[in-house]
Amino acid sequence: MLGFYRFSMFSFLCFIIFKAVALTQESVQLERDRAALLSFKSGIVSDAQHVLDDWTSSIPVCNWSGIKCNNGRDRVVELDLSGRSLRGTISPFLANLSSLTVLDLSRNSFQGDIPPKLGFLMQLTELSLSSNLLQGNIPSELGFLHKLVYLDLGSNRLNGQLPDSLFCNGSSSLQYIDLSNNSLSGEIPLKNECELKELRFFLLWSNRLVGRVPPALSNSSKLEWLDLESNMLTGELPSDIVRKMPLLQFLYLSYNDFVSHNDNTNLEPFFNSLVNSSNFQELELAGNNLGGKIPYSIGDLSTNLVQIHLHENLIFGSIPPHISKLVNLTLLNLSSNLLNGTIPPELCRMGKLERVLLSDNSLSGEIPSAFGDTSHLGLLDLSKNKLTGSIPDSFANLSQLRRLLLYENQLSGTIPPSLGKCVNLEILDLSHNQISGVLPHEISGLRSLKLYLNLSSNHLSGPLPMELSKMDMVLAIDLSSNNLSGTLPSQLGNCIALEYLNLSGNFLQGPLPVSIGKLPYLGQFDVSSNHLIGEIPLTLQASPTLKHLNFSFNNFSGNVSNKGAFSSLSMDSFLGNSGLCGSIIGMPNCRRKHHIHHLFIVTILLSLFVTPILCIFIYPLILRSNFQRKFAIFNKGDLEEGSKNLKHPTISYQQLINATGGSTEGLLCGSVGYIAPEYGLGRPASTQGDVFSFGVLLLEIITGRRPTDVLFQRGSSLHEWVKSHYPSRLEPIVEQAVDRHAPPTFPKHRNKVWVTVILELIELGLMCTQYNPSTRPSMQDVAHEIGRLKGYLSNPSFLLLEEEVDQPK
Helix, strand or coil: CHHHHHHHHHHHHHHHHHHHHHHHHHHHHHHHHHHHHHHHHHCEEEECCCHHHHCCCCCCHHHCCCEEECCCCCCEEEEECCCCCEEEECCHHHHHCCCCCEEECCCCEEEECCCHHHHHCCCCCEEECCCCEEEECCCHHHHHCCCCCEEECCCCEEEEECCHHHCCCCCCCCCEEECCCCEEEECCCCCCCCCCCCCCEEECCCCEEEECCCHHHHHCCCCCEEECCCCEEEEECCHHHHCCCCCCCEEECCCCEEECHHHHCECHHHHHHCCCCCCCCEEECCCCCCEEECCHHHHHCCCCCCEEECCCCEEEECCCHHHHHCCCCCEEECCCCEEEEECCHHHHHCCCCCEEECCCCEEEEECCHHHHHCCCCCEEECCCCEEECCCCHHHHHCCCCCEEECCCCCCCCECCHHHHHCCCCCEEECCCCCCEEECCHHHHCCCCCCCEEECCCCEEEEECCHHHHHCCCCCEEECCCCEEEEECCHHHHHCCCCCEEECCCCEEEECCCHHHHHCCCCCEEECCCCEEEECCCHHHHHCCCCCEEECCCCEEEEEECCCHHHCCCCHHHCCCCCEEEECCCCCCCCCCCHHHHHHHHHHHHHHHHHHHHHHHHHHHHHHHCCCHHHCEEEECCEEEECCCCCCCCCCCHHHHHHHCCCCHHHHHHCCCCECCHHHCCCCEHHHHCCCHHHHHHHHHHHHCCCHHHCCCCCCCCHHHHHHHHCHHHHHHHHHHHHHHHCCCCCCHHHHHHHHHHHHHHHHHHHHHCCCCHHHCCCHHHHHHHHHHHHHHHHCCHHHHHHHHHHCCC
């Protein structure tokens, strides 16, 4: 009994020792995993989401973010940090996680090479490093991962050739391979002796792979998804390969250099090879320059087929009506081929069609009205064909239609107003046809249009509908090269999302609305070759977004500055507008319009003629009246005062303007006018004296003194006297008169000329009113003075020449 007890004690002690050793070994392994993970953390330079903040010694490893341990919690078996916005490099010490089965670092910003030592993770079944910035070659050591089922290195910057070991020495259990969207080159190294029997997904799209599709791929009979799109693969379409893939659902071979059978003339063998794929859903063969006709056997493909992409090839012949047997088809793209014949009405039997693209072919005939029965249709592109007839009214039934593209055909008739029932329409392009009639307000009022409306190069006529202003979401409107007439509605300014507006090549009239320049996003604006008039609105020049403008061949007039949005424009944008002037290179400088200037001059000269006549014939009558004592009398240099009691009211410049009704004639020329009573003068100007009184009033404004206080020698010039005594008042008053009352085109630099003319006119008026008739100037003298003043007005250089002569030597 004692011996049994001793044996039991010994066994217990052995168990305790064994357990302690095991625990020690387990703790050592976990510590090794901890050290490997901390080495990985040290290579992280950015952790925007603070994912690794809990990777500390105070927290058990199995509780760290992204870490999963086994059931015994003694080994790390999964490291999943996908989509955590990490940036840095992948540490090779991850290879010490010898029990790791899942390594997922996808959708981050890891840089550098893929560590070759990752090939020592012998338990790894899933490796995903996709959507990073990794570069360099794919390590051949990854071929040592014999248990690997899932490999995703897509969407990186990897280059070089595919390692043979990845397909031959690697795991025969591989089901998913994605090396797409890199810069990998060379051939697909899948040899006949290499079998990937479990492969279901094989994605190599968007690389630089060359050569043929390896025949050994036919051993992957479980393949469901084959994507070799956008490479440089050559040879015949892999009919013999896909024939052995009954489970194939998605086949993408677009944008390579494949050819069809029989020297690129026969597509039938390839389509026949797909008939046995009962779950087939999508076929893409676009951009290969494939030749041949679409075979009737296309209708024998799986009824599960939902998309067919055959665009950008050399397929010729007609569209087979048998295609209508694909009742679940949602997308049919046959654009950019050599198809001819008519559009088979049978196409419209495919009631689930959502997108039909038949553009850029040679299809003829009319558009089948049966398209109105495809109620799910959202995109219909029949552009760049030879279609004739009118647009079917049945399109009104297409309530889901978003894009209707019929441009560059030979369509005629009018735009059916029923198109306005397509309330979800975002793009309408009917350009380059022979459509006539007016633009229906039902169409122009489609508020759903978000992208563009293009009706250019047709025969549309009539005015622009006001309903265009309801398109507050449209980005572009092109109505150019039509026969539209009328004016531009100012309500176009309500199209606040508009970025492009082209109304060129029409018969539009009237001015440009100011509101167009206030569109906040307008970048291109073309109204060339119309009959528009008036000045170009300043709002267009002030627009911060306008970059491309064309106003050529209209009847615009006015000044154009090279500032703001016009700073980058050349003369080409303004050609054919003879009334424009300004600072654009090649445009004539703005000058005073002669007919306007002459009107202003005639007014002055007429006043100059009238003034002496009034002085000579009217003044003697006035002298006999009881008002004769009220006039200032010049006699041989002395100013005599007719009445010491005469008091001239103190009249400001503004009062004089208001009193004469803002008349330039009354201010500058002194012609007879009625002075408003509310300004304190109270009676017609002619009863206050003669026209000379206006000269007196202007003289009082300049000097600030009454005429009785002004003394100057007869031999001296009133101009020189005022200029010498009141230099600070002379220029501002004349400038104000010119600025406020001269025509808009009056050149402001000629103020000096007008100073001379105005003051000499005053002097001439005063001389005409002298008490002694013998001292007044004769009509011959007046005529001479008027001629001289006319010379000043017509040629300022006369004044400069006279000043040079008068200057003392």
